[in-house]
Amino acid sequence: MARSPRAATANVKAGVRLISWFRHNFDCVAVSLKRLLNTPMSSILTITVLAISLALPGGLYMLANNLLSLSGSWDTDAQITLYLRDDVDNEQGSVFAEQLKQDTRFTYVNFMSNIQALEEFKTLSGFEEALSA
Known part of the structure; x- marks a missing residue:
């Protein structure tokens, strides 16, 4: 009585x-490495093309992302401080700010006294304790 091929593999x-599977994969890797070593120039060119094709989208994404974050921090309007x-006391500074507001070349004028500027600097810089001493 002849055995079927399925019965032979079931035993x-x-x-x-598992050992056969690992041996087969090892043989495939060895054959691939031999092919790479037999044709070094074409293998180097192929590996270079693959490396560029994998790195180029990531590099362009990082460049575009950095440019967007850089351009987002620039204001489109010119600003002068x-x-x-x-x-010059606060009264004279307020009068000067009102004179600048009358000029049509300025769209926004804001006068800030010495005390207001110091308080804003304390809150934004994080040096509140050092400046209060």
Whole structure:
């Protein structure tokens, strides 16, 4: 009575199959490495093309993302900050700000006293304790 091929493979233990699978994969890796070593120039070119094709999208994504974050921090309108001398008091500074508001070249004028500027600097810089001492 002849055995079917299925019956022959059913008798092989799982450990033997696993060893056979690893041996087959090892042989495939060895053959692939031999092919790479037999044709080094074409292999190097192929590996280079694959490396560029994998790195290029990631690099372009990072570049575009950095450019977007950089351009988002720039204001489209020009901004000028004027610092007045120490001998100019708040009243004179307010009058000067009102004069600048009358000029049509300025869209927004904001006067900030010395005390207001110091308080804003304390809150935004994180040096509140050092400046209060």
